[in-house]
Amino acid sequence: MTILETDRLVIRKFEPDDLAALIAFRTDPRVSKYLGGAKIQNPDSLKERLRFYIDCCDTHGFGMSAAIWKETGELIGACGLQPLENTGETDVGYSFAYPFWGKGLATECAKAWLRLGFTKFELPRIAAVAQTGNSASQNVMKKLGMRFVKNAGHYGLNCAYYLVEREEFLQRFGGENE
Template identity: 55%
Template sequence: MLETERLLLRKFTPEDLGKLIETRSDEEVIKYLGGKNLQNPEAIEKRLQFYFDCYEKFGFGMCAMIWKKSGEMIGWSGLQPLEDTGETEVGYGMIKEFWGKGIGFECASAWLKYGFETADLERIVAVASPENSASWRIMEKCGMKYQKTETHYGLECVFYAISKAEFFSSKSCL
């Protein structure tokens, strides 16, 4: 579990399925996540099982994003393998009421810190639809650099990455 200023990022449990389906029911929220084709109850249930498998295998995975103030689940965020590329991606998404508050950046930067300082990863990547500027602006704000455009999850994506050295080099040596 990670804690940031306004968020708790905790592992999903089977009981979260209904709420996760609910957060991914809004057409606008899933506009860049494959829409209903990829985000229907059946697919989300499978995806949740994948998250559980990740916890087992890596010790981390996509987590429930909890708004501390209310205790409500408002989205998801975490680190997970990017398909079978061998890369680890950081991901985030949330319901519309919480857009535009810097929440994506808050959790993405916490996951980068966790990934490099605790999980000892060498590189973290992120992918998003080229039109999803809200998402790749977060990547850029985190210090990730654009690498290429390629297909992931069946969709055209911009691909960003940051290495451990780049992550640490932005810091002071004092």
């Protein structure tokens, strides 16, 4: 089920059959470095996590979703809104297969997700968290107009917590997706 389309990506709900593709890119040590490493990004845990992503979409209408590279149809990453553990807030997350880094894809699809969150789902604000050393992820947040608020513990990691309010975002980027 397609949720969003950007210039270069189709964003669709994850399916159980995506497990192998999810394991393939998330267990790459370059990708898992700031995602809890092999302790979290291993085949058993990812099987559970995939179930969570699918359940989240069924419950909320949004969730971490599959990013499909339009050019080839391959699954190259994950991006989406999801409940931030234990807080009742919503956060945006993203991860991409290493060969696709540096092309602006995380910014492209996270921006589309923020628009959807603020328009369709009428969220008042959206957070993002990244391990403090994860400057690549924080650079994406800054490009999305998110501002650093605090350091906080999330998902068992010391994280930088960023936030953007609906009005701030819509004024800067507009409310229309493709």
